[in-house]
Amino acid sequence: MKVAMSFRDYQKEQREKVSRSLMDSALSLAAAQGYASLSLRSVAREAGIAPTSFYRHFRDMDELGLALAEQAEDVLRACWKGFFSKAAAYSKSPGASVDPAEAFARLLAESLLACVAENPGLMQLFFQERTGSSPAMRRAISRAMDGFTDVLSGEIFRFFATLGTQIADPRMHAEIVMAVAQSACLDLAVDPDAELPRAVEDLSRKLVHVLSAAGSR
Amino acid sequence: MKVAMSFRDYQKEQREKVSRSLMDSALSLAAAQGYASLSLRSVAREAGIAPTSFYRHFRDMDELGLALAEQAEDVLRACWKGFFSKAAAYSKSPGASVDPAEAFARLLAESLLACVAENPGLMQLFFQERTGSSPAMRRAISRAMDGFTDVLSGEIFRFFATLGTQIADPRMHAEIVMAVAQSACLDLAVDPDAELPRAVEDLSRKLVHVLSAAGSR
DNA sequence: TGTACATCAGTGAACGCGCGTTCACTGATGTAC
DNA sequence: TGTACATCAGTGAACGCGCGTTCACTGATGTAC
Secondary structure, eight states, X not given: OOOOOOHHHHHHHHHHHHHHHHHHHHHHHHHHHOGGGOOHHHHHHHHTSOXXXXXXXXXXXXXXXXXXXXXXXXXXXXXXXXXHHHHHHHHHSOOTTSOHHHHHHHHHHHHHHHHHHHSHXXXXXXXXXXXXXXXXXXXXXXXXHHHHHHHHHHHHHHHHHHTTOOOSOHHHHHHHHHHHHHHHHHHHHHXXXXXHHHHHHHHHHHHHHHHHHHHTO | OOOOOOHHHHHHHHHHHHHHHHHHHHHHHXXXXXXXXXXXXXXXXXXXXXXXXXXXXXXXXXXXXXXXXXXXXXXXXXXXXXXXXXXXXXXXXXXXXXXXXXXXXXXXXXXXXXXXXXXXXXXXXXXXXXXXXXXXXXXXXXXXXXXXXXXXXXXXXXXXXXXXXXXXXXXXXXXXXXXXXXXXXXXXXXXXTOOHHHHHHHHHHHHHHHHHHHHTO
């Protein structure tokens, strides 16, 4: 049974809708003309509110940017989580015919690029602005990336250890993987004609290379 | 003996000086606040000329941007050239005690990062705007990067072939190297506290990993 | 030698525009008594 | 039940500012005759 909302709850809900609409508008404008050249007024216009109403939701554009970075982090975290559980499932009962490094690489490429294909604007923002013009945003994204790299290096170590291979420097492997993956993500996000399966295939092969090197030393 | 210049030659020289000063100003402003948020007026101001004089040198900011991309390409080409000749010298008389892949990787890391340390603004612009907001700039930089990747893959093939190792897919190796190198370049260019020797060491190790994998398969 | 004209980088005034921000206000609802 | 006050997202007018661009002009020099 649906309980009638109080006005305050309704108001809160509406507020959230408008906030999200502002974030979506910023995202779609940023995809077209770049994050750095967004203006408060253009975002408000796109979201269908008066410029002055913007301030009811964010102190300024920088705060909105940080909210977007956070959203990107959440999306990526969910993507990682899916990948990790698939990798764990595989390492418990490895397919006989597939090279472990290959399975790991393919799962990673698929998870990550699927996430990019679903949230191109958000992912482009995340990877692009890691070295972009807003210091606050750079810091936030770098911190997030560091976290992901940590987690990934742990996962790499665990995965290959389970399969009997000790990896000497998983952190370095993780960093290489992140660099290659980031490049693939940006290419996919930026190019409107890029094909997902092709991108997955390409990234997959590269990660196999990086990770088999891991196994073979 | 110095021949007295005609006024026209002198005028041409001055013109070039101002053009270069505009490019330098754009670069230093872009380093501080991002390329996308440059304005014609701020660049002219920084260069010490009236806003209207800008038009004597470039049609608009986009044209200036392309000139900067071209300059970056030239600088990088020179850097590549230095690296290639050192690599060729090594492959003719390899040091007995050093792993060839390691020598190759170290030379590459040193050349590239030295170039970044010397031209941080230019290199940041180049790598950052490959996926930035100006389509014209994106195209120009992507084309240049493709060229570098081609040349690098040829070089990788040749280097290891000379030393008796056939590499099946040098293009893929080159792409991985470029991705990892780009990430290192951006980190170095963006972070004012980064230390060059440390960055060289780190990139070097990663490239060794990528390239030994090359040799070992 | 003088005169008229061409070349060309640089300039200051002026234009209309979009920007971020402030302010006092509205109008719907809740709350205290 | 009525009344006075609080809360809060949204608003329109207004501000001063920096922007890109246009225009007609300057002033130093070269060139033709």
